[in-house]
Amino acid sequence: MSDTFCQRLKKLREERGLTQGALAAEFSMSTSAIGMYERGQRKPDLEQLQEFAEFFDVTTDYLLGRSKNPTPKGRTMHVPDDFVILARKTGDLSEETRKRIYKIINSTVDNVLDFLEEEERKKSPDNE
Numbered sequence: 001m002s003d004t005f006c007q008r009l010k011k012l013r014e015e016r017g018l019t020q021g022a023l024a025a026e027f028s029m030s031t032s033a034i035g036m037y038e039r040g041q042r043k044p045d046l047e048q049l050q051e052f053a054e055f056f057d058v059t060t061d062y063l064l065g066r067s068k069n070p071t072p073k074g075r076t077m078h079v080p081d082d083f084v085i086l087a088r089k090t091g092d093l094s095e096e097t098r099k100r101i102y103k104i105i106n107s108t109v110d111n112v113l114d115f116l117e118e119e120e121r122k123k124s125p126d127n128e
Helices: 003-015 020-026 031-039 046-056 060-064 081-092 095-123
Strands: none
């Protein structure tokens, strides 16, 4: 896990005004465990990573440094059935191939959302 995770976890915690102890209490873990995550001395498992993402309302990709967008509230989206089906279909592929597919999908979604934001800015009364 990269330094990005350590830095982003600490940043998100501090933005919420939480101490390491307060964050640890939210997850029923020790303060030292949070400190170890923030120093890169401990790596969260997949379940813990997802729990951190849900708590901070960001994506796991953001926590891992795969995306610059922390998924602001306006970008939270329902996963359509088509994506669930796609995820199931990729289950038989190699890990490397799945990662490549998900990277392409994430990049595409980020680009579409950026495009939509730009279109909304153009429509804004401030731009007239």
